[in-house]
Amino acid sequence: MSKSRVSRRQFLNYTLMGVGGFMASGMLMPMIRFAVDPVLEAGAAGDYIPTSQKVSELTEEPVRVDFTYDQVDGWYESEVTGTAWVYKEGNQIVALSPVCKHLGCTVNWASDKEHPHQFYCPCHGGRYEKNGKNVPGTPPTGPLDEFDVKEQDGLLYLGAAKPNTLV
Amino acid sequence: MNWTARDMDLYLQQSEYIDTAVVPLVGLGSEGPGMKQSASETEFLMNLTAFLEHQFKGRLMLLPPFTYLDKSDKARLASEWEASIADMPFKHVFYLTTDQTWSAEGIIGDAIWIPSIPLEHMDKKLKQSVLEDQVRQIIPVLTARWTGN
Numbered sequence: 001m002s003k004s005r006v007s008r009r010q011f012l013n014y015t016l017m018g019v020g021g022f023m024a025s026g027m028l029m030p031m032i033r034f035a036v037d038p039v040l041e042a043g044a045a046g047d048y049i050p051t052s053q054k055v056s057e058l059t060e061e062p063v064r065v066d067f068t069y070d071q072v073d074g075w076y077e078s079e080v081t082g083t084a085w086v087y088k089e090g091n092q093i094v095a096l097s098p099v100c101k102h103l104g105c106t107v108n109w110a111s112d113k114e115h116p117h118q119f120y121c122p123c124h125g126g127r128y129e130k131n132g133k134n135v136p137g138t139p140p141t142g143p144l145d146e147f148d149v150k151e152q153d154g155l156l157y158l159g160a161a162k163p164n165t166l167v
Numbered sequence: 168m169n170w171t172a173r174d175m176d177l178y179l180q181q182s183e184y185i186d187t188a189v190v191p192l193v194g195l196g197s198e199g200p201g202m203k204q205s206a207s208e209t210e211f212l213m214n215l216t217a218f219l220e221h222q223f224k225g226r227l228m229l230l231p232p233f234t235y236l237d238k239s240d241k242a243r244l245a246s247e248w249e250a251s252i253a254d255m256p257f258k259h260v261f262y263l264t265t266d267q268t269w270s271a272e273g274i275i276g277d278a279i280w281i282p283s284i285p286l287e288h289m290d291k292k293l294k295q296s297v298l299e300d301q302v303r304q305i306i307p308v309l310t311a312r313w314t315g316n
């Protein structure tokens with residue numbers, strides 16, 4: 001009768017081995033994952049996220065557009081609010097990520113009085129031109145990321161973030 | 168930066184830029200209504216500090232909340248906290264609290280008191296704009312200190 005039953009000790013051995021194997025594979029994982037910029041990961045679910053911004057109301061002056069999406073990190077599920085700076089360049093819609101390429105603060109358009117036509121990072125004075133190009137001599141080392149955009153029913157949809165294509 | 172292994176790695180390389188610590192002070196109420204009140208204030212403060220961290224990720228480190236009880240000896244806690252944070256390489260430290268006793272009695276020098284606003288019945292949009300308004304009031308306090316030296 002007891003033959004077919006898994007003894008307590010056996011059971012513990014099984015489970016511990018299971019955990020051990022799992023941990024071994026866990027050691028390889030981080031190295032792969034770190035290669036992906038978390039900013040780029042955000043939209044990586046692939047789909048476009050709708051915003052409440054009407055495309056017809058966009059002008060050449062960058063405006064802030066907010067959007068929300070669900071994010072699951074481990075067991076911690078949260079609704080994340082993202083932001084983009086959006087403007088029109090001729091017929092093209094440009095949406096830039098507000099995440100500073102230095103250490104990740106949120107940049108604002110025209111918030112520095114001395115540079116009213118630039119994005120400004122309040123953390124260490126990083127600056128970017130309107131197309132996202134970082135101003136040399138300020139801490140950021142690269143241009144602001146860009147979002148894929150599309151228009152649907154007159155509204156702006158934002159896709160995955162990608163390296164800046166305008167600079 | 169958040170108090171996570173990944174952000175900490177970045178902090179350890181870039182601590183000259185990330186020179187500010189933000190510490191939420193959370194009071195734990197222990198009887199019925201006090202528990203509800205404490206939960207509501209904690210929710211508000213954690214939302215607020217998360218938002219602040221998001222805006223100023225590259226400049227500040229958000230520490231895990233320091234928690235105290237009704238019966239805690241505040242003066243003793245304060246001196247313990249201040250002493251251990253002084254050992255960390257931060258140039259500026261801000262304690263954020265919804266409990267006026269910390270700032271009013273000057274127990275902690277750098278406590279910023281923010282009146283708690285119950286968020287539980289707000290929809291996301293309203294919640295976000297309320298939090299933004301609050302953060303907008305804190306920013307001048309931070310920047311004043313940052314430009315002060």
Ligand code: FES
Nearest residue numbers: 100102121126225
């Ligand atoms: S994080 Fe933007 S300049 Fe440092």
